[in-house]
Amino acid sequence: MGAFDIGSVGYIAEEFFASGTAASYAPVSELGPDGRWTATPSGAADYATRIVALTPADQTRFNGTVLVEWLNVSGGIDAPAAWMMGHREIIRAGYAYVAVSAQQVGVAGGAGLLGVDMSLKRQEPARYASLQHPGDAFCYDIFSQAGTLIKDHDMLRGLHPLSRG
Numbered sequence: 001m002g003a004f005d006i007g008s009v010g011y012i013a014e015e016f017f018a019s020g021t022a023a024s025y026a027p028v029s030e031l032g033p034d035g036r037w038t039a040t041p042s043g044a045a046d047y048a049t050r051i052v053a054l055t056p057a058d059q060t061r062f063n064g065t066v067l068v069e070w071l072n073v074s075g076g077i078d079a080p081a082a083w084m085m086g087h088r089e090i091i092r093a094g095y096a097y098v099a100v101s102a103q104q105v106g107v108a109g110g111a112g113l114l115g116v117d118m119s120l121k122r123q124e125p126a127r128y129a130s131l132q133h134p135g136d137a138f139c140y141d142i143f144s145q146a147g148t149l150i151k152d153h154d155m156l157r158g159l160h161p162l163s164r165g
Helices: 081-093 104-108 136-152
Strands: 011-027 039-056 066-070 096-100
Touching: 011 136, 039 136, 066 081, 066 136, 081 096, 096 136
Parallel strands: 066 096
Antiparallel strands: 011 039, 039 096
């Protein structure tokens, strides 16, 4: 998550593997320019991906907000763009931060802008052997399910996010 020891700034990093069955979606009608589209499930596939949670070691520092980032794969690697730009404020203010490997290129490789495979499976084949990604048609549901998993499976070390209505 960066070039520094996360523990030295009072945070704990934990990695989780998450799996399930994700849906892909197809538009019900032509996709218009307003971005208001109706879609319907059009397929299902199994997946196994990675989630990384960073939480304040001192739970009293938690501000009640969890930031969940869909990792950017434009460079052929899971890149935490929001974390890289905002980590000082995230740490200072006591946010919990969760990174989700939502796309195929980050998990299993494929065509990135740089043409180099820096996927999890390529970088550490033994560690990430169990991960599988069915393709980006399923990434929206994978990311959505990750949000539910974060809340339901105590990936935040007992921290309780504030409800936002």
